Every structure is written in C-alpha cells, then in structure tokens.
Amino acid sequence: MTESSVHEPVLWPAPRAGGPVEATVTVPGSKSVTNRALVLAALAAEPGWLRRPLRSRDTLLMSAALQAMGVGIEETVSSSTTGGKGEAWRVIPAGLHGPATVDVGNAGTVMRFLPPVAALADGPVRFDGDPRSYERPLGGVIGALRSLGARIDDDGRGALPLTVHGGGALEGGSVRIDASSSSQFVSSLLLSAPCFNQGVEVRHVGSALPSMPHIRMTVDMLRAVGAQVDEPETGGEPDVWRVSRSALLGRDLTIEPDLSNAQPFLAAALVTGGRVTIPDWPERTTQPGDALRRIFTEMGGSCELTTTPDGTALVLTGSGRIHGIDVDLREVGELTPGIAAVAALADSPSTLRGVAHLRLHETDRLAALTEEINRLGGDVTETEDGLHIRPRPLHGGTFRTYDDHRMATAGSVIGLVVPGVRIENVETTAKTLPDFPRMWAEMLGV
Ligand SMILES: O=C(O)C1=C[C@@H](OP(=O)(O)O)[C@@H](O)[C@H](O)C1
Numbered sequence: 001m002t003e004s005s006v007h008e009p010v011l012w013p014a015p016r017a018g019g020p021v022e023a024t025v026t027v028p029g030s031k032s033v034t035n036r037a038l039v040l041a042a043l044a045a046e047p048g049w050l051r052r053p054l055r056s057r058d059t060l061l062m063s064a065a066l067q068a069m070g071v072g073i074e075e076t077v078s079s080s081t082t083g084g085k086g087e088a089w090r091v092i093p094a095g096l097h098g099p100a101t102v103d104v105g106n107a108g109t110v111m112r113f114l115p116p117v118a119a120l121a122d123g124p125v126r127f128d129g130d131p132r133s134y135e136r137p138l139g140g141v142i143g144a145l146r147s148l149g150a151r152i153d154d155d156g157r158g159a160l161p162l163t164v165h166g167g168g169a170l171e172g173g174s175v176r177i178d179a180s181s182s183s184q185f186v187s188s189l190l191l192s193a194p195c196f197n198q199g200v201e202v203r204h205v206g207s208a209l210p211s212m213p214h215i216r217m218t219v220d221m222l223r224a225v226g227a228q229v230d231e232p233e234t235g236g237e238p239d240v241w242r243v244s245r246s247a248l249l250g251r252d253l254t255i256e257p258d259l260s261n262a263q264p265f266l267a268a269a270l271v272t273g274g275r276v277t278i279p280d281w282p283e284r285t286t287q288p289g290d291a292l293r294r295i296f297t298e299m300g301g302s303c304e305l306t307t308t309p310d311g312t313a314l315v316l317t318g319s320g321r322i323h324g325i326d327v328d329l330r331e332v333g334e335l336t337p338g339i340a341a342v343a344a345l346a347d348s349p350s351t352l353r354g355v356a357h358l359r360l361h362e363t364d365r366l367a368a369l370t371e372e373i374n375r376l377g378g379d380v381t382e383t384e385d386g387l388h389i390r391p392r393p394l395h396g397g398t399f400r401t402y403d404d405h406r407m408a409t410a411g412s413v414i415g416l417v418v419p420g421v422r423i424e425n426v427e428t429t430a431k432t433l434p435d436f437p438r439m440w441a442e443m444l445g446v
C-alpha cells in the first residue's frame with residue numbers, strides 16, 4: 001500500500017433502490033436501554049440478565065469499562081421463555097475497584113454515566129477516549145460530582161481526559177446543574193444515586209433541557225429495579241429529580257429494538273413509496289424514536305402498529321410523496337440527521353428547530369448536514385438552533401460522515417434515490433449498528 005492510499009477515505013457506494021422498498025427489518029437492541037441496563041445491573045445487589053442487548057461499539061465499551069472496575073459480565077446464547085432465543089448477558093455485580101482505565105470511545109453514555117460509578121470504586125479510574133470525546137460537554141457532571149463529594153483530576157476544561165479518585169463511597173445530597181447541553185448529565189447522576197449515601201437531589205438550572213424522553217427512560221428503568229424516584233412528571237417540582245438510597249434488584253430484562261436505528265429503514269419506505277415493517281416495535285416506550293410515527297406521517301407516510309403472533313410491529317407505508325415539515329426536535333435530537341435527509345428529498349421546505357446542542361454531538365451535526373447535503377446540490381442553511389432545508393434536485397458525490405454513525409445512515413437514505421452517492425467510512429455505523437451495510441443491502445435485496 002502506498003503512503004497516499006493509507007490516507008484515502010474509504011468510500012461505500014450507497015445502493016440505489018430499484019423501486020419501492022418492500023422489506024421486514026429486525027433491528028438490534030437499543031443503545032440507550034442497553035447501556036442504562038448495564039449500569040443498573042452492575043450496581044444491583046444481585047446478579048441480573050440483559051437479553052437481546054445491543055452488541056455495538058458503544059455498548060461493548062460500557063461493558064468493558066464495568067468489567068475493568070470488577071463487574072462480572074458473561075455473554076451467553078439463551079433460549080428463555082421471556083427473551084426468546086438470542087444473545088444474553090449475565091451481569092454479576094461485585095465491589096467496584098480501581099485502579100482501572102475506561103475507554104469511552106465517543107460514547108456520550110459511557111463518558112457521562114460512568115464517572116459517578118467510578119466515584120464509588122475504591123481507587124483511581126482514568127477516563128480517556130477518541131479525540132472528539134475531549135470536545136463533548138462533561139463539565140456539568142464533573143462539577144456536580146465534586147460538590148457531592150468526589151475527587152476528580154482533570155485539566156480544568158470540564159472535559160476528558162480525567163481521573164476519578166474513587167473513595168469506595170460517595171456522600172451524595174443536593175446539587176444544581178445546567179444540563180441544557182446534554183440530558184445525559186441528569187441521567188448520569190440519577191443512575192448511580194441509589195448507591196450514594198444520601199441519594200441525590202438534582203436541580204436543573206439552565207435553559208430548556210434537551211432529550212426529555214431519555215430522562216424518562218432513566219427514571220422508568222430506575223423504578224423497574226426498585227429505586228424510589230420523585231420527578232417533575234409525576235407531581236414533583238419542575239426540573240428537580242430526587243432518588244433515595246436503596247438496594248437495586250437484579251432483573252431479567254429484554255432490551256427493546258433501537259427505534260432511532262429503525263429510522264433509516266423506515267425512511268427507505270418513505271422516500272421510495274414502499275413499505276417497511278419493523279418487528280417488536282414496543283407498544284409503550286420512552287425511546288425518542290417512537291416519535292417517528294408522528295413525524296414520518298406528517299412527512300407523507302402512514303404508520304400502523306399491528307399485532308402479530310410474535311408481538312407488535314410497526315409498518316410504515318410511503319405514499320410516493322414526501323412533504324417538508326416544521327418541527328421542534330429538542331426532545332428527539334438524535335433523529336435530526338435522518339429527518340434532514342428525508343427533508344432534502346421533500347416537495348416543500350422544512351425547518352428543524354430546538355437542536356442547537358447537536359453542535360456538540362458525535363460531530364457538529366448542524367454544520368455536517370449543511371455541508372454534505374449542499375455538496376450534493378442541496379440548499380440547507382443553519383439557523384441559531386437548527387436547519388432550514390429547501391429541497392433541490394440532488395446529484396451524486398461523496399457524503400462525508402465525520403465519524404458520526406447517524407451521518408452515514410442519513411447519507412444512505414439520500415443514496416437510495418440519488419444516483420452516485422458515496423458514503424465515507426460507512427463502518428462508523430459500528431457505534432450503534434455494526435451490521436448496517438449488510439442490513440441495508442438485505443433490505444434492498446442486493
Ligand atoms: O441518554 C441517552 O441515552 C441519550 C441522550 C441524548 O443525548 P443528549 O441529551 O446529549 O442529546 C441522545 O442524543 C443520545 O443519543 C442518547
């Protein structure tokens with residue numbers, strides 16, 4: 001291999017749809033549920049099971065980090081009555097130990113959920129990750145943990161890399177935190193709080209919180225393992241969450257499919273006027289991806305939750321028309337790249353609002369979407385808190401992905417109907433959906 005070819009970006013020719021896509025796509029487990037379940041199981045007073053966990057970069061980093069601190073995680077293939085046949089992880093809690101090293105990669109859930117866990121360990125835990133992880137906001141978690149009694153060495157920027165000097169226990173108590181840059185700050189403190197001596201009271205004091213469904217997911221999952229949580233949506237004070245100290249149960253949990261990772265497949269039905277079925281779509285869920293039923297209906301599809309002998313499934317049928325949308329995505333920010341891709345192919349302009357915090361996600365998603373859709377002939381402008389998208393006839397070209405899984409899947413949606421789109425580094429989808437290229441080809445029958 002020559003020196004120059006070493007640095008050539010790997011380009012994946014995005015397959016075009018030969019016609020309306022007709023497929024059933026089984027989507028692997030939710031990243032957000034898997035990583036919360038791992039943390040809660042690791043902190044429990046007894047062993048537990050995760051069935052059908054997501055096996056991807058973010059969840060394997062979470063698993064490796066917990067194991068580095070002494071937690072036992074055994075991977076098996078099971079055939080239980082509850083979870084069906086499939087992969088299952090048995091989590092065996094143990095005293096949390098340092099010294100240990102945690103590689104967060106570029107996983108928000110790992111870099112935010114684990115420093116409080118490390119504060120409970122009995123020695124230093126060093127956190128490091130991808131270059132981008134140094135730029136993602138973490139100051140809220142660091143400051144809050146310090147005020148709850150933790151000792152943390154960082155370089156003063158409020159970001160990675162850092163070392164949490166676990167003292168074997170954490171006092172806990174009341175803390176004020178500005179979590180407007182990431183809901184994960186709140187989730188992080190709540191998840192470990194049952195193990196703090198005094199539990200925790202978290203008061204958010206900044207501008208509006210993003211991704212509220214993800215905080216609901218944290219609260220629901222804490223309650224499911226026996227924690228006592230007071231929160232705004234069930235009569236508590238606005239922007240205040242309280243978790244009491246308590247022992248957590250080891251549960252047997254089957255992980256829901258990742259509804260945000262179902263998005264590109266549903267979008268395929270929408271942009272080709274086809275029909276895509278996603279099995280095991282939960283009837284009730286805190287996952288933000290459930291909002292796709294409403295959003296993609298407004299954009300021209302029709303959605304039906306059907307009951308099959310194996311459970312519920314979502315069927316999205318495209319009408320052949322794609323409409324623009326004016327929508328506030330603050331609650332469901334991680335859906336923005338996929339919605340932007342569909343909006344670029346619509347018959348009218350779109351305005352996506354409420355997502356300024358996406359500038360600090362895996363990449364600056366607002367800049368990346370603007371740049372890459374425009375490179376294909378699009379007409380996208382950034383606003384203060386989102387994107388304005390005026391559909392134009394698009395042409396082929398390279399769609400750069402900036403190490404962002406959702407950029408790769410968004411570009412693939414455009415490539416279904418625009419000839420000659422090449423996705424840079426499609427392997428970056430391994431963050432949450434390692435099998436994406438094969439699943440995409442299988443959906444298309446190519
Ligand atoms: O808690 C979680 O599992 C997540 C919360 C959200 O983060 P932000 O609140 O930082 O957007 C979301 O975008 C991310 O993909 C997953």
Ligand SMILES: C=C(OP(=O)(O)O)C(=O)O
Binds near residue numbers: 107108361362
């Ligand atoms: C923002 C995302 O991930 P993270 O958990 O790394 O924040 C995402 O998956 O869209």
